[in-house]
Amino acid sequence: MTNTELITIAAILIGPIFAVLISLWLTNKKQERDQKLVVLRMLLSTRHLPADPGFSVAINLVPVEFSSSRPVMSAYKEFIRAVQDPAAADPNAPPLQSTSAKTTKLIFEIVRHLGFEILESDIQHAGYAAAGFVDRDNLLLDSQRATKNIADILWIQTRLLAGESWDSIQSSPVPNIESPPEEKGKKKK
Template structure:
C-alpha cells in the first residue's frame, strides 16, 4: 500500500465526518442566533407593554441565551436589579426611578442588538415604539377589577349592593301585573 492509498482511505473516512461536524456546528450556531434574535424581537415588540407575559419571558431567557456575553449579562443584571427595587415614594423619586428604569432597558436592548450585529441608535430604541393609550387603560382596568374581585372574595371588602327603582322612560323591566 502506497502513501497515496493511505491518504485516500483517510480522506474517505475523515471527509464525511468532518462535513457532518461542520454542518452540525453551523446549525447550532444558527439556532443560537435565532433564539437570541427571538429575545430581541420580543423585547422590541413589547417595549410599551413591559408587564406582558412575552416581555417578562424574554427577559428571563437572557441569562441563559446570552451566557458568556459579558456586555449583555451586565446590562441585564443592572436592569433586573433596578426592577427588583421597591417603587420609591416621595417628591420626584418616582419619576427618577422610571427614568432610570427606561434608561437601563434601552441599554439592555442596545447591548443585545450590538451582540447580534444590529446597529440601533439608543434614541431610536427609546422613542420609536408605539403602544396605544387604550392598551394601558385596559390593563389598568383589568388590574383594578382583579384587585377588587380578590378583595371581595377574600372578605377584605364588602360587595356594595343598592336597589333602585327603574326609570320610566328607559324602563328595563315590564310594569308589575295589575
C-alpha cells in the same frame, strides 16, 4: 499501496466525518442565534408594556441565552437592580424613568451582541403600542384591584351580618379563610 491511494482512502473516510462535524457545529450556532433572536424580539415587542407576561419571560431568559456576553449580563444586572430598588439605581431620576433607561440599555447591548445596527435612542423612542391595547391593559389591572376590594367588602359585610361588631372586625382586618372540612371517605392529596 502508494501514498496517493492512502491519501484518497483517508479523504474518503475522514472527509464525511469532518463534513458532519462542521454541519453540526453550524446548526448549533444557528440554533443559539435563533434563540437569542426570540428573546430580542420579545423584548422589543413588549418594552413599552413591562406588565406583559412576554416581557417577564424574555427578561428571565437573558441569563440563559446571553450568559457568555459580559456587556449584556452587566446591563441585565443593572436592570434587575433598578427593578428591585429604583431609588438606588439612580437617586436623581424618577423610578420609572430609571427602569426604562436600564431596559433600553439591556436591549441595546443585546442588539449589539447580535450584530444589528440600531441606535440606543431608537430603542427608547421608536416603539408602538396601540392606545386601545394600553387602555385594555390598564382596565384589566383596575378590574383586578376592584375585585380584591369587592372581596374585602363582602368579607366585612358577611361578618357584620353574622352579628360581629365593627370593633371586632377592625381588630382582625385580615380575612381568616379556613379550608373546607374534608368529606368522609376522601383521601388527602
